[in-house]
Amino acid sequence: MCGIVGVIFTDKHKKLDEHVLQKMNRSMIHRGPDDEGYFFESGAALAMRRLSILDLEGGKQPLYNEQRKIVSICNGEIFNHLTLRTQLEQHGHQLRSHSDAEILPHLYEEEGRHFVKKLRGMFGLAVWDSEKRKLLIARDRMGQKPLYWAEVNGAFLFASELKALLNYPELHPRLDMLAVQKYLAFEYVPAQASIFEGIHKLEAGHMLTWQEGKISIEQYWDIPCEGELTHISEEDALSELRQRFEEAVNIRLMSDVPLGLFLSGGIDSSVVLAAMAKMLPPQQIKTFSMAFSEKSFDESSHARLVANHFGTQHHEELCTPETLLGLIPEIGAFLDEPLGDASIVPTYALSKFTKKHVTVALGGDGGDELFAGYPTFKAEEYAKIFQRLPHFVRAAVKKIVKHLPVSDENISFDFKAKQFLRGADVLDASKHFLWMGSFSSEEQTALLQARSFGSDLFLHDINRHQMVAASASVGNGLLYLYKKLYLQDDILTKVDRASMAASLECRSPFLDHHFVEFVAKLPYHFKYRHGNLKYLLKKAYENELPASIVNRPKKGFGIPVAKWINGPLREMTCDLLSPARLAKQGIFNPKTVQGLLERHFAQKEDNRKQLWTLLAFQQWHDHYMK
Incomplete structure (x- = not known):
């Protein structure tokens, strides 16, 4: 299990500052505290954080094909990797480790973008084809592993978590008010959207191809x-x-x-x-x-x-x-x-x-x-x-x-x-x-x-x-x-x-x-x-x-949200949902929120779901919008 991140430039001569990629990557250190790996070349940079599960010594990423022209990083597990490894070796491929993820660059070399259909597992992955200057990112069929992407000033960005993208210095996203409405309705923001304008989730069972600044998204399952x-x-x-x-x-x-x-x-x-x-x-x-x-x-x-x-x-x-x-x-x-x-x-x-x-x-x-x-x-x-x-x-x-x-x-x-x-x-x-x-x-x-x-x-x-x-x-x-x-x-x-x-x-x-x-x-x-x-x-x-x-x-x-809002969470609730804070924030109507609170405190209504949804938003807003 890992976190992955990458930056690809339309200008093939442009190089990413290594410290920028390190900052983006290390924002996800919790996803992979055991190791980190980097790939840099003109026009492209990839990185990953590793939580070691299989082949503890030999499974370092990024991983390459024999000519080191195809590079891959992967968050997740490929459960049928042994079968695929045997097939690749029969076709003459030489794999250097026992890592499940090492099959990826070789399988891409054999199958092209259709290689994803052969995988059985949970994953968010990326494959960079240096010669063709072509990037493919893909998310597993059910969406167990996340993958975000964005474009900014001639750069294509992707990462396992949104916070990694927020560490790219030229990305200054605004709150997406339609996404806020969806969040209030569902209690989450459905893919393809994210809470920020211009940052997207890749949907489960989809792959995205980037080449020379052009993007195509395809559902593979x-x-x-x-x-x-x-x-x-x-x-x-x-x-x-x-x-x-x-x-x-x-x-x-x-x-x-x-x-x-x-x-x-x-x-x-x-x-x-x-x-x-x-x-x-x-x-x-x-x-x-x-x-x-x-x-x-x-x-x-x-x-x-x-x-x-x-x-x-x-x-x-x-x-x-x-x-x-x-x-x-x-x-x-x-x-x-x-x-x-x-x-x-x-x-x-x-x-x-x-x-x-x-x-x-x-x-x-x-x-x-x-x-x-x-x-x-x-x-x-x-x-x-x-x-x-x-x-x-x-x-x-x-x-x-x-x-x-x-x-x-x-x-x-x-x-x-x-x-x-x-x-x-x-x-x-x-x-x-x-x-x-x-x-x-x-x-x-x-x-x-x-x-x-x-x-x-x-x-x-x-x-x-x-x-x-x-x-x-x-x-x-x-x-x-x-x-x-x-x-x-x-x-x-x-x-x-x-x-x-x-x-x-x-x-x-x-x-x-x-x-x-x-x-x-x-x-x-x-x-x-x-x-x-x-x-x-x-x-x-x-x-x-x-x-x-x-x-x-x-x-x-x-x-016990309902009980806690009336007890140990009351002070935090009143602070995060105070009329002054809401008025300054400019998103929620203070009078409406105060009504929800007062009726809940008086036990006239059970507003646990609405109030927790607002509390979770305010907690997030405090960390990511200030």
């Missing part, structure tokens, strides 16, 4: 929306699911450093452990979980149950409110785009704890988006019933829910009911992003001091993905949206930044593209059936896990 396996039997689906999933787990066990597993006690991480236990002696498997003193958020007893069931080396840390609160300023510093998902706090705490014991951790990310694991999939069914009710009945329900007593417990009934009503009248899939997000278009009108875009312009991101998924069934089309938006730009962003800030590599077998292709083609009733979430996944492993784990409802990995 997508989640399949056609070819649904309508005639597959449940027995065959179960058999193939287990075979494909366990193979995906197996190839992710390769490592020359200690390896473990994030174990929450939920179905996804428990299934990963069930597969690992078939490949490794369970007593050698290290599992990691967090315990919380706030009981409605604590899942540690479930994690212990699963660990004891398999007999793993289980490690658990009690996370106090003081510990978690102390991490918030650190998170504000390393997140170079605002992210309104409060679960980044315990994810970072878990990553720091896990890093004390191992350098690589497997996890269960992606299971919810593949198998319909969120309560919103049940809510979709309830919304259809709600929409058929007479208008006066719906109005009465809304009035009753509005007056429910406010609770600050985790996913309390009043919170769920009020969130449901935010999108219950909406007929299309955008209701899901009202349920998952923070501020609707109407709420943004009151919140933003200046709004120069159409009220529904942020829906462009939903609509363009819906158009691609038009040929899929309704349920599978909805899952496609979750994978392209919430998974890519919230969950995977959160996991990458939190784990990399702790110099820990995270791997998710659920995101293996062979497994994703199979599951995406399964009929929706294998995922959601009669109110049962993740039907087929649970069925596949129900005999290998404790029944209480298979049948327990999803809890989520959160923190």
Whole structure:
């Protein structure tokens, strides 16, 4: 795992100051504390930070072909590198190390830009062809590893993290107000945009080619929306699911450093452990979980149950409110785009704890988006019933829910009911992003001091993905949206930044593209059936896990935001959202924000999501806009 950065000039005679590239590269030292590497020539400069995982001594980057005319740098892991290495050696290529990334310049030499299609892994990579003065950058199929790019004054810049680009002296980006609107709606900024004008995210499954100042972007892979396996039997689906999933787990066990597993006690991480236990002696498997003193958020007893069931080396840390609160300023510093998902706090705490014991951790990310694991999939069914009710009945329900007593417990009934009503009248899939997000278009009108875009312009991101998924069934089309938006730009962003800030590599077998292709083609009733979430996944492993784990409802990995804003976070909240600060900043309407705060403090409303989204933005703004 690494961080990569590069600068390519249209003027082939121009040279980059080495100190500039070093500063850009070292801004990502957390991604690779073990080593750094540089490549300089007239018109081009590449660099990387390395977290050593495979071939600890010989895997230094950049890496070259035999003639040293093709140069590559890579952040991530190529899990099928041994197969590709054998093929390359049969074609006469000479590889000098055992690093998975060394195949890249040789594979590019053989296949051209299509080499990316042969890779199985998680990666953000770059290949520079010196003779052709051609650059190719690519991002893995599901978006596990990030890649940003920008153009400025005849220079093309790219990096694993936005903060590296901000260290380029000629780049002075402005806040993108459309991106701010998207952030307020989704709680993240969807790719292709970033929070800054002129800086872009390369989307998952895409490659970008630069040559002589001209850029072309091409999609080399997508989640399949056609070819649904309508005639597959449940027995065959179960058999193939287990075979494909366990193979995906197996190839992710390769490592020359200690390896473990994030174990929450939920179905996804428990299934990963069930597969690992078939490949490794369970007593050698290290599992990691967090315990919380706030009981409605604590899942540690479930994690212990699963660990004891398999007999793993289980490690658990009690996370106090003081510990978690102390991490918030650190998170504000390393997140170079605002992210309104409060679960980044315990994810970072878990990553720091896990890093004390191992350098690589497997996890269960992606299971919810593949198998319909969120309560919103049940809510979709309830919304259809709600929409058929007479208008006066719906109005009465809304009035009753509005007056429910406010609770600050985790996913309390009043919170769920009020969130449901935010999108219950909406007929299309955008209701899901009202349920998952923070501020609707109407709420943004009151919140933003200046709004120069159409009220529904942020829906462009939903609509363009819906158009691609038009040929899929309704349920599978909805899952496609979750994978392209919430998974890519919230969950995977959160996991990458939190784990990399702790110099820990995270791997998710659920995101293996062979497994994703199979599951995406399964009929929706294998995922959601009669109110049962993740039907087929649970069925596949129900005999290998404790029944209480298979049948327990999803809890989520959160923190008591509602309670903390009224308690230990109150001072920070009032400071970051003070009327004077907001007026000087000129983005948010102080009166609207004060109303949200006052009603939350008085426990008249539970505004945890809106207030945390604003707090996360203000933390980011303090670090990156001053």
